[in-house]
Amino acid sequence: MPREKFHTLTEQMFYVLLCLKEECYGMDILDKVPAMTNRRVNVGSGTLYNLLEQFLEAKMIEETKVEGRRRSYILTQKGRDRLEAEYRRICAQAEDYRRLF
Template identity: 50%
Template sequence: MAREQFQNLTEPMYYILMSLLKEQCGVDIMEAVYKISNGRVRVGPGTLYALLGKFEKEKMIIETEVQGRKRSYIITEKGKEILLEERRRLITMVEDWDDYMEDKL
């Protein structure tokens, strides 16, 4: 079921998972998403914590530390697999574009 739910990742999902290749707390994740996306993607707290909850439920990430209200997370092997599958899907889409559009523009 997890693969179906996360068949295609949204940009925030993709960048959040990328940011969690390193253990981080929520504020650091929001900053990392902004930095990794070169300022194109901003994730607010509501979106972030909703997605972290879904990712954690599907065992794509794990909580690593709790200090008061501050919680830290890191991606799991399952999360890495889904992230890599999404990367492959995006590359395939670009290659399909290149092949099809080669002489059309």
């Protein structure tokens, strides 16, 4: 059975959504993610472009401003719920780890 889209978020998806907790220009996410992860995670320009398009399509983010080609986005309630669910999943994983080690 095909897996539901965005059922589990990849690391890149997670951080892109996290950046959009507040209104943010798409391009700025390229710098924000490495800054917030101490350069541990980088998002490629192609990956970001496609993710923004897919998140918009899935109504997880919405466009707030268009200035020429620059566009800014913000999380929708659906996006917040998905991010929250992912956070809980990661926490549960960490909890399992702590319980066993």
